Amino acid sequence: MSSPTDQRPDALEALRRVFGYDSFRGFQQEVVDHVVAGGDALVLMPTGGGKSLCYQIPALVRDGVGVVVSPLIALMQDQVDALTAVGVRAGFLNSTQDLNARRAVEAAFLAGELDLLYLAPEALAGRGTVQLLERGRIGLFAIDEAHCVSQWGHDFRPDYLNLSMLHERWPGVPRVALTATATSATRAEIATRLRLTEARHFVASFDRPNIQYRIVPKREPRKQLLSLLRDEHPGDAGIVYCLSRASVEKTAEFLVANGIPALPYHAGLDAATRAANQQRFLREDGLVMVATIAFGMGIDKPDVRFVAHLDLPKSVEGYYQETGRAGRDGLPSTAWLAYGLQDVVQQRRMIETSEGDLAHRRNLAAHLDAMLALCETVRCRRVQLLEYFGETSAACGNCDTCLEPPESWDGTIPAQKLLSTVFRLDRERNQRFGAGHCVDILLGRTTDKVTQYGHDSLTVFGVGTELSEAEWRGVVRQLLAEGLLAVEGDYGTLALTETSGEVLGRRRTVMLRREPARAPSARSAKPRGAATVVAELAPAAAGIFERLRAWRAATAKEQGVPAYVIFHDATLRQIAGDAPASLADLARISGVGEAKLAKYGEQILTVLADEAAPA
Structure with a gap:
């Protein structure tokens, strides 16, 4: 196997020729080099950070087919369409296909006519798929959405637990597991369950400043x-x-x-x-x-x-x-x-x-x-x-x-009043009620329920008029959040916890959050969407951008693909701003690779020429 340094020009060439980007972002280059050289990797990168390039480029550079395990059956067609649009030979196998479509993809895989093959994790539980993979040449395995292996995670998929078999059956094939969401504990769980304990970890910043x-x-x-x-x-x-x-x-x-x-x-x-x-x-x-x-x-x-x-x-x-x-x-x-x-x-x-x-x-x-x-x-x-x-x-x-x-304020006394209300209802009357009733008691309201149960005679009745109902509900919410109150039963009644006594016994100070009184300022309530994108362009470029978006929408509809498969907004924005006059100029725009240049280049230049022509 060549060294990472030897492979780098090939990876960069693929990046430029296929995807139209001049350079890698963040540690993409490190991941690509590591996987191309045959190393296993666990990659954590925020959504939109470019995780897919970390296995797509190595799949184009290494011998064999890159097999991508993904739980996203409903999106595989779009993923393959997006790759096909840039000249990558991609296919998928899942339960949505008829027999003829499946056989065609299988034949292309065995003939070495695919760069990337997408599979659902369930497919690898079937003997036929495993036998198919054993007959072909595999360049790498990519396990996308790897957090699905975490059993107590929010997107747990039981079939991901079986993916350790990839290491057992193909020990010499590099594996790269990728996710946008994982704490250090979840990372350790992913590595253990997928047999990636020796893999190199690449962890990007989780910050999404936009x-x-x-x-x-x-x-x-x-x-x-x-x-x-x-x-x-x-x-x-x-x-x-x-x-x-x-x-x-x-x-x-x-x-x-x-x-x-x-x-x-x-x-x-x-x-x-x-x-x-x-x-x-x-x-x-x-x-x-x-x-x-x-x-x-x-x-x-x-x-x-x-x-x-x-x-x-x-x-x-x-x-x-x-x-x-x-x-x-x-x-x-x-x-x-x-x-x-x-x-x-x-x-x-x-x-x-x-x-x-x-x-x-x-x-x-x-x-x-x-x-x-x-x-x-x-x-x-x-x-x-x-x-x-x-x-x-x-x-x-x-x-x-x-x-x-927001302000932080000492809510210890209001907390004591509320907890005391819950205590007296529970211990003195052997009764439990929800937040609304407790707030009514504190505010001294003689509602039907308050008078029916004689709660207007409690010592806490009317002791909380210094706060509004909304403020009291905030106190309840924050005490629940801090575990100083509990919710029990089907009706959501309030109960004390083991730590409530610390507040009632004056051994604990309770600091609470007070929401800003005024409405959001113009800084935080100004339009932040498509209008912002257009506003940041020069007036002439803004008009070109809208014309390009209209062309893209019509083209995407005609081809039956999402608009972003044609070009992203960021690419159209750069085209509008730079106004390229030739195919050579257009080729220098980020996101315009060889396949898209050949397919759409003349159309884009026509849109630009029509926009520049006198009315």
Whole structure:
């Protein structure tokens, strides 16, 4: 095997000729050299960081076929289309194909006429697929979305546990496992389960500086979402995540009724409807996908300008991966979450009633605690997020807590009043109630329920009028987040915890977060989507950019592929700004490789000439 240095010109040549890029980014070059030389690798790189090139280039340079194991059956056709568009010989084998299509791909593999072959992990459990691979020449194995091997992860796939067999059957073939989301513990689990303990680790920064992270108090979440879309992302593509199927349907209907083109996606829809909605989202501009977390992994749509959550994610890993689907092209994007008391109550109850042993429930609780800490922090969101993945950073100046810093205040006395209310209901009356009733008691409200149970005679009745109802609900939410209160039963009643006594006994100070009183400033509420991209171009270039986008949309529709398969916005933006006058000039644009230059070069020059021609 040649040394990495000897292989480097070949890798760079493939990068330039096929993909149209002059140089690698970050440590892509190191990964490529390592894998080309036959080494195993575990690669952690944020969404949009260029993970795929880390196995695509070695597959083009090494002898044999690069076999890519991916859980994304619904997206394999798009992945192959994107590679075919740049001249890569790619195919896939999965359950969506008929017998003739499968045989054609198998024959191409055996004949050495493929550069890359995509497989679902389930396929490797079948004897026929393994026998097929043993008859061909394999250059490398790439295990994409490798976090799916983590048994307590948010995207666990049981079939990934069988992928250790790749090392056993093909010990001399290099393997590269890739993911965008993994803590150090998850990395260790991936390495152990995939037999990659000797692999070299490549860990990039988890920072996505183009994404603005914002978490807002949940009031009327759908109306808040509508304001976000109208004020900051008019006409932009985006994803809205909801916890339940019913919420997905209602939110999609609400957006459509208010003039926002939106589609639903959840496991309760039939497969044909899910596939059709996913294809529309990928192929059309400006659509909003409202979905459960069943949607999104592997979605290679670069111009998703926002990801919004109407319900609290269960973990920081899930939140990071879902928000990472915004701004893959590196342009300004928004990660927005509406978060409230009921989210905490609901998630705590789900953990208590979840299947699994005590260790599993503790694991879920630890994940939720980290997510709650991110929501309640008064520090920079990005600093808190990156710390979770073991990375240090400085305040970003581009998240809500940086733009509108919240206050931290001593909430020990209000916490004592609330905990005392729960204590007296439980110990003195042998009764438990939810947050709303406890707040009514503290505010001295003589509601029917308060008078019915005689709670207006409690010593804590009316002792909390210094705070508003919204502020009291914030106190409840934050005590739940810190584990100083618990939620029990089907009705979400409040109960004390082992640590509640520290607060009641004045042995613990409770610092709470107070939301900024004023509305978001213009700095944090200005449009951040496609309009920003156009605004940053010179007036003449902005017009050319729009003409190029229109040409791309028509071309993509004609070919039945997503627009980004033709060219990314970033490439069109550079073409609009540079206005190349010849094919040679166009070849120097980043993202224009040989195949795309030959296929689309003359068309682009025609668009540019038409734009420059006098009216």
